[in-house]
Amino acid sequence: MAGTGTRSTDVDSFLDGLKFSRFHLGILILCTALTAIDGYELYVVGWVLPDLARDFGVERTAITSAMVAQQIGMLAGAFVIPPLADRVGRPRLLLFCYTGMMLSALAILFTKSLLPFTLCRFAAGFCGTAMIPILVTLTSETAPRRLRSTMSTITVSGTMIGALLGALMQGFILEPFGWRGAFWIAVLMPAILLPFIFFLLPESLRALVARNPHDPAIPALVRRMQPEGAEMVTLEAPPETERTAMKTILSDVFGQGKIGKTFLMWAIAISSFVFITAGVWKTTIFKDVVGLSWENVALINGVNTIAGFIGMLFIGFFIDRLGFKRVMTGTFLLAALGSVMIGVLAPGAGMFVAVAMMAMFQHGGQASIPALAASLYPARSRATGVGWAYGAARVASIGAPLFGNFVLNNGMGPVGIFAMLGIPLASAGIFTFWLMSLKGAPQVVRRPGHG
16 A cells, blocks of 8 residues: 555544545435434334234234344344454445345235244344444444544434334325335335445445455545545554454453443443333324324324434434533433323323423434444444444343233333333433443544544
């Protein structure tokens, strides 16, 4: 990579010295669009559940088996796929994941019973669970350090765009075309974006240098990221390691000074995901327990989606300025308060305000989890570290869909239900405070004069 008139620097100094450019914007837009597919596809079963159960001739609660199978697939994929992304590259694994999700959705169109549908949802979960960890890793590694949380959380906010697409699907597709119309959308979205992944999505420069500092793709990517007319840069190679790839990963995630932080990171993710997977029943709870009309249930879902999108979009901005400790801790605790207030105020107008409060802070806190995980680990193991945090969360959340069966069969009222949902949110706030109080916890960095 060396040449006349070049300067030598390490990859972090090079990336942190860049201003936000069209290159960064392009990566951000594409990765956010890709997370929108995740936000739609992995939650589509909950949206079409009544229609699906009717067509298959089973009770709604019987669809729980498909939800659990999806969670098991997500658990397996979270531990298997991210380490491969650290070894063979993020874009290659994304191509595999999105192709797998597209094919599983296509196969579902031809299912006529619960068993093959359940198997397809396992495959979708296996392929889909690694999307957000890999995409957030890619945007985090591409961004200057002072913008990492902002770009990471904006990327995750794409899941709410997917949720908005789900709301539009329910309003315009579900009635005329049935639940299969919803899955046609799940086929078409990845099919459209696969060429963009193949032709436009580059590997992370940090990952390239960490994996092979002599990779011939590095100089071209450096030039692509630099402003026009900038001096050519030679990136210094990191010290060689004699350890195998897996030993390096295990050392980065569970080594001295890391294991306690990793387990607390997992505890945060577990707490947040338990809320999400138990909350898949929120629509049924609002309808059958709170007694809302379908119009008000739709309004609740709309408020939840819009407020959640706002929370995800802006939380990274505040983290990059105030730090993970203050922002994430407060966010999760306020989300827990909002959840309790939903039950207290239901079914009055104040319930909608509480839903907006809970959604803004809960989704914002959820979006910061991969950003925090990405800041804990070096580039060579970052996808693994983020993916395994998600995988740990899936272990605990496998049984969370059973929450609906429990509360519906035991006659719990709104206050008890939403207070129970608030417990994991409060736990996430406590674990965040604990992690960020440890020596060596990740800190945000701002450099005056850089935009």
